[in-house]
Amino acid sequence: xxxxxxxxxxxxxxxxxxxxxxxxxxxxxxxxxxxxxxxxxxxxxxxxxxxxxxxxxxxxxxxxxxxxxxxxxxxxxxxxxxxxxxxxxxxxxxxxxxxxxxxxxxxxxxxxxxxxxxxxxxxxxxxxxxxxxxxxxxxxxxxxxxxxxxxxxxxxxxxxxxxxxxxxxxxxxxxxxxxxxxxxxxxxxxxxxxxxxxxxxxxxxxxxxxxxxxxxxxxxxxxxxxxxxxxxxxxxxxxxxxxxxxxxxxxxxxxxxxxxxxxxxxxxxxxxxxxxxxxxxxxxxxxxxxxxxxxxxxxxxxxxxxx
Amino acid sequence: xxxxxxxxxxxxxxxxxxxxxxxxxxxxxxxxxxxxxxxxxxxxxxxxxxxxxxxxxxxxxxxxxxxxxxxxxxxxxxxxxxxxxxxxxxxxxxxxxxxxxxxxxxxxxxxxxxxxxxxxxxxxxxxxxxxxxxxxxxxxxxxxxxxxxxxxxxxxxxxxxxxxxxxxxxxxxxxxxxxxxxxxxxxxxxxxxxxxxxxxxxxxxxxxxxxxxxxxxxxxxxxxxxxxxxxxxxxxxxxxxxxxxxxxxxxxxxxxxxxxxxxxxxxxxxxxxxxxxxxxxxxxxxxxxxxxxxxxxxxxxxxxxxxxxxxxxxxxxxxxxxxxxxxxxxxxxxxxxxxxxxxxxxxxxxxxxxxxxx
Numbered sequence: 001x002x003x004x005x006x007x008x009x010x011x012x013x014x015x016x017x018x019x020x021x022x023x024x025x026x027x028x029x030x031x032x033x034x035x036x037x038x039x040x041x042x043x044x045x046x047x048x049x050x051x052x053x054x055x056x057x058x059x060x061x062x063x064x065x066x067x068x069x070x071x072x073x074x075x076x077x078x079x080x081x082x083x084x085x086x087x088x089x090x091x092x093x094x095x096x097x098x099x100x101x102x103x104x105x106x107x108x109x110x111x112x113x114x115x116x117x118x119x120x121x122x123x124x125x126x127x128x129x130x131x132x133x134x135x136x137x138x139x140x141x142x143x144x145x146x147x148x149x150x151x152x153x154x155x156x157x158x159x160x161x162x163x164x165x166x167x168x169x170x171x172x173x174x175x176x177x178x179x180x181x182x183x184x185x186x187x188x189x190x191x192x193x194x195x196x197x198x199x200x201x202x203x204x205x206x207x208x209x210x211x212x213x214x215x216x217x218x219x220x221x222x223x224x225x226x227x228x229x230x231x232x233x234x235x236x237x238x239x240x241x242x243x244x245x246x247x248x249x250x251x252x253x254x255x256x257x258x259x260x261x262x263x264x265x266x267x268x269x270x271x272x273x274x275x276x277x278x279x280x281x282x283x284x285x286x287x288x289x290x291x292x293x294x295x296x297x298x299x300x301x302x303x304x305x306x307x
Numbered sequence: 308x309x310x311x312x313x314x315x316x317x318x319x320x321x322x323x324x325x326x327x328x329x330x331x332x333x334x335x336x337x338x339x340x341x342x343x344x345x346x347x348x349x350x351x352x353x354x355x356x357x358x359x360x361x362x363x364x365x366x367x368x369x370x371x372x373x374x375x376x377x378x379x380x381x382x383x384x385x386x387x388x389x390x391x392x393x394x395x396x397x398x399x400x401x402x403x404x405x406x407x408x409x410x411x412x413x414x415x416x417x418x419x420x421x422x423x424x425x426x427x428x429x430x431x432x433x434x435x436x437x438x439x440x441x442x443x444x445x446x447x448x449x450x451x452x453x454x455x456x457x458x459x460x461x462x463x464x465x466x467x468x469x470x471x472x473x474x475x476x477x478x479x480x481x482x483x484x485x486x487x488x489x490x491x492x493x494x495x496x497x498x499x500x501x502x503x504x505x506x507x508x509x510x511x512x513x514x515x516x517x518x519x520x521x522x523x524x525x526x527x528x529x530x531x532x533x534x535x536x537x538x539x540x541x542x543x544x545x546x547x548x549x550x551x552x553x554x555x556x557x558x559x560x561x562x563x564x565x566x567x568x569x570x571x572x573x574x575x576x577x578x579x580x581x582x583x584x585x586x587x588x589x590x591x592x593x594x595x596x597x598x599x600x601x602x603x604x605x606x607x608x609x610x611x612x613x614x615x616x617x618x619x620x621x622x623x624x625x626x627x628x629x630x631x632x633x634x635x636x637x638x639x640x641x642x643x644x645x646x647x648x649x650x651x652x653x654x655x656x657x658x659x660x661x662x663x664x665x
Contacts, residue, residue, distance in 0.1 A: 035430055090640055097647030099429075100373065104584045107577050108639030115633040119625055231437070231573075238434045281445050284438030288423065291435055295426045 005142035007264035008257060013148045013217060015256020016155035020210035021233030022240070022248040023162065024203030030179045030243035031199045032095065037106035038086055039207060040230015041113035042079050044223065046208030047128075047215040048121050050075035054129055064131040068216075076208040083204025087197055110227075117223040125222045128215040151213045158209060159249055162202070166245060171198060179243065228280075232259075235283050239290055241300025250299060258286050332498055336491040347490040351562065353602040354497040355555055360582040360598040361504045361591065362551030367580065368589035369517060370544035371524030373433040375576055376420070376440025380549040382447060382571035383416050384409040384556025386457060389566045392467040395458060402469045406557045413553025414546045416443075421545035425538055428527075440576055447568040462567025469496065469561045476561070493562050500558065504551055508591050520544055585642055587649030596651050601635075608634055 021043055028036045053071040060067075090109050094102045135146045166172035177185040178195045186192050214229065215221050236255040240247025262282035290298060339346035359381060366374045387409035391400045420439050424432055451459030468477035468489070476492045511517040519540045522530035531537050560566050578601060586597020608631040616625070642650060 029430075033430075035433070090644070093644055094647055097643075098588075100367075100580075100584045100588065101643050101647045104581050105640045105643045107581065108636045108643070111632055111636030112640070115629040115636065118629045119633075231441075235434060235438065238431060242430065277449050278445060281442050284442050287438050288435055291427055291431060292423045295428070295431060297431075 003264050004261075005140055007260040009142055009144045009148065011257035011260030012253065013144075013151050013256070014260060015253035016152050017210045017213050017217070017229075017252075018233050018236045018256050019249045019252025020155055020158065020206045020213070021229060022237040022252045023159070023245060024207045025230075025234050025237040026240075026242055026245060026248040027175075027199045027203045029237070030245070031175065032091070032196055033099075033243075034091060034102050035106065035234065036086075036091075036200075036203075037103065037230070038090075038109040038113060039203065040226035040228075040233070041110045041117070042082055042086070042204045042226070043207040043211040043214075043229055044221075044226030045082060045113060045117060045211075046075045046079040046204075047211035047221045047225065048117055048223070049078045050208070050212045051126060051128055051215060051221055052121075054131060058129055058131075068131040072209070072212050075212055076205045079204040079208035079211075080201045083200040083207075084197055086204075087200040091200075092193070092196075114223060114226070121223055123223065125220050128219045128221050130216070130219055132216075147216055151217060154209070155213070158206065162206070163245070165202075171195075175199065232283055235287050238297055239287055241297030244297070244299045247297055247299035251297070254298075255283055255286070258282055336494040340488065340491065344488055344490050347488070347494060349602070349606050351490055351494050351497055353599045354494070354501050355559060355562075356579065356582060356598040356602045357595050358497070358501050358504050358558075359552065359555045359579050360586070360594050361501075361508050362548050362555065363579050364508065364583050364589065364591070364594045365511065365520075365551070366544050366548035367583055368594065369511065369524065370520040370541060372541065372544060373429060374436045374545075374548065375433045375573070375580065376436035376438070376443075377548065377552055377579055378571045378573070378576040379420075379440040379443040380413040380416060380552030381556040381559070381575070382443055382568075383413045384553030385560040385566045385571070386447065386463075386556070387412050387553070388557040388560035389463040389466050390456075392561070393463055394465050395463050399467055402467075402557070402561060406554055409557040410550040410553040413556070414550040417545040417547075417549025417552075418542055420549075421542045425541055437573065437576070440571075440573060444568050444571050444573075447571070457568075460568060462565060462569070464565050466560050466564045466566065468564065469493075469558075477564070490562075493558075497558065500554065505591060505595075512591075516540065516543065581639055585639065585649055587652035590649070590651060590653035593649050593651035593653070597649070600650075604638060605631055605635055 021039070024039050024042070025036060028034055028039070050071040053074050054067055057067045057070065062070075086109060090105045091102055094105060132146065132150075136143050137145070166175060174185070174190045174195050175198065177188065177190055178192050182192055185195075210229075210233075211226075214225070232255060233252065236251040237248045238251070239255060240249070240251025242248075259279060259282050263279040266278055266282075294300070335350055336347050339350050359377070363374065363377045366372050366377070388402075388405050390396055391398050391405045391408070392402070393399075420436065424435050427435060447457045448460055450456040451461075457463070468475050470476065474480065476496065477489045479486060479488045480492075481487070511520075519530065519535045522533065522535055523537055523540060527537060559570075582597040582601045583594050584597075585601065586595065587593025609627070612627045612630055612634075616627070616630075646652075
C-alpha cells in the first residue's frame with residue numbers, strides 16, 4: 001500500500017514536469033503542425049543556464065530563495081529568446097515547405113544545441129546545487145520532500161495561468177483562431193507571425209521552468225538530458241491528443257504516474273522476470289495501446305479524414 | 308522497348324554512363340585502400356546506408372508513412388545474425404540461411420508494428436514507430452537476465468564473418484591475381500546488395516503497388532475509394548522496408564563481428580530519415596546522394612577539423628567530436644533551409660511544390 005502511495009507521489013511530480021514540457025510541444029504543434037524536436041534541448045539549455053547563474057551567485061550571500069528565483073528568471077528569459085530565435089531562423093522560412101522538411105531542420109537544430117551545450121558545459125554530469133534545504137514529510141508510510149511540493153504547486157499555478165491566457169485574453173483568442181485556420185485568422189486581422197512566435201516563446205518559457213524543476217528534483221544535469229525528457233513529454237502530448245492543451249496536461253500527469261507505478265510494480269507483476277530498468281518502455285507501451293483504440297489521443301478531437 | 312539501351316546515340320550515352328559508373332565503383336575500394344583500410348570501411352558504410360536509406364525510402368518516400376523507428380528492423384536483423392552465427396549460443400549457421408531468416412523476422416516485426424498502427428496518421432504514426440524502436444532497443448539492452456539472450460549492453464562479439472566454403476570475407480585472399488582485403492570483399496558484396504535494392508526500388512516505382520503507395524501518400528481516402536486495399540498495401544510497405552532493414556542488419560553484424568544496442572539508437576533512425584529527406588524523398592538518385600553525403604560528411608569532418616583548427620588557431624580550441632556534430636547539425640538546417648525539397652528531388656515533386664501549396 002505504501003508503495004502505491006509513494007509511487008503516486010513520485011509520479012505526480014514527474015508528471016507535472018512532463019506536462020509543462022508537453023505543453024511546449026502541443027502549443028507549437030496545435031498552431032503550425034510541427035513537431036519541434038529541438039524543444040527538449042531548449043529545456044536542457046534552460047536547466048544549464050539556471051545552473052550557471054545559481055552557482056555563480058551561490059557565494060554572494062544573497063538569500064537562497066532569491067538566488068533560485070533569479071536563476072529561474074534568467075533561464076526563462078534566455079529560453080524565450082532561444083525559442084524565438086529558433087522559430088525565426090529554422091522554422092519560419094520553411095512554413096510552406098514539404099511537411100518533413102521542418103522536421104529535419106528541427107532535428108538539425110537539436111543536434112546543434114546539444115553540441116553547443118557540450119562545448120560550453122562539458123560532457124560530464126553536473127550537480128545542481130540544492131538551494132532550498134530539503135525537508136522530508138511522511139504521510140501514511142510514504143515520504144515526499146518540499147521540493148516535490150514546490151514543483152507540483154508551481155506547475156499547477158503555471159497551468160492555470162496558461163489556461164487563462166489562452167481562454168481569456170486577446171492573444172489567446174488569436175492563438176486559438178490561428179490553430180483553427182491560419183488563412184481565415186489572417187483575414188480577420190490576426191498577425192499570425194506574432195502568434196506563432198508567441199507560441200514558441202511561451203512554450204520555451206514553460207520548458208525552462210520544467211528544466212529547472214527536473215534539475216532541482218534530481219539535483220543533476222547533463223547536456224543530453226533534454227533528449228529523453230523531450231521524448232517522454234512528446235509522448236505525453238500525443239497521448240493526450242497533440243495540439244490539445246488540456247490533453248497535454250492530462251497526458252503528462254498520466255504518463256508520469258504510469259511510469260512511476262510501472263517502475264514500482266513491474267518486478268512483482270512479472271515475478272522479477274523484468275526489472276525496473278524496463279521503466280522506459282511503459283511510456284511507449286501505453287502510448288501504442290492508447291493510440292490503437294483512440295487514434296487521435298485521449299482528448300484529441302476526431303478530425304475526420306482530412307489530408 | 309527500343310529505348311534505354313538501344314543503339315541510338317542516346318542509348319550509347321546510357322551505355323557509356325553505365326560503364327563509367329561501373330569503372331568508378333570498381334576503382335573505389337582500391338583507391339580508398341591507398342589511404343588505409345579505414346577508408347574502405349567508410350565506403351562500405353556509405354553503401355550500407357544507401358541500402359538502408361533506400362529501404363526506408365519505400366516506407367517514407369513512396370508510401371508516405373513517417374517511420375522514426377526504422378533502426379528497430381536493422382537491429383532485429385543484426386541480432387538474428389549475431390545470435391545464430393556466434394559462440395554466444397554456440398550456433399554457427401551459414402549466412403545464406405541467416406540473412407533470409409533475419410529478413411523474414413524483421414518483416415514479421417514490420418507487420419507487427421504496422422498492424423496496430425494502420426489507423427494512425429502522420430505524426431501519430433511517427434511517435435509510435437519511434438516508441439517501437441526504443442522498446443526494441445531497451446529489450447536488447449536488458450535481455451541478459453534471467454536468461455542471457457542478448458548479452459545486454461556488452462553486446463555480442465566474435466560473430467562469424469560471411470563465409471562461402473573456405474572463402475571467408477574476413478581474410479585477405481587473392482582472386483584471379485588480385486589481392487582483396489576483407490573490407491574490400493565486403494565492399495563488392497554491399498555494392499551487389501545495393502544494386503538489388505536499387506532495382507527493387509526502380510521496379511516498384513511505377514508498378515501497380517508503387518502507384519497504390521503514391522495514391523495513399525497523396526490522399527488515403529481517395530485511394531481507398533478507388534478500390535485500393537489500403538490496409539494490405541500499407542502493411543506491404545512496412546513489411547518490405549523492414550525486410551531490407553533486416554538484411555542490412557545481418558550484413559552489418561557480419562562485417563563488424565560485433566553488435567551492441569548502442570548501434571541502434573534513435574539517432575541512427577533519425578540519421579537514416581535525414582538521408583532520405585535531405586537527398587530528395589522518393590527520388591532514388593537523391594536518396595543515394597543523401598546517404599553518401601551524410602555518411603561521408605562526418606568522416607570528412609573527422610579528418611578535416613583537427614588540422615584546420617591547428618592551422619587557424621595553432622591549437623585545439625574546441626573538442627573536435629562536438630564540433631563535428633555541430634557542423635553536421637548546421638548542414639542539415641542549411642540544406643533544408645535552401646533546398647526544402649531536398650538536394651536532388653524528383654522532377655514530379657518539384658512541379659508539385661512550385662504549384663500553390665497548402
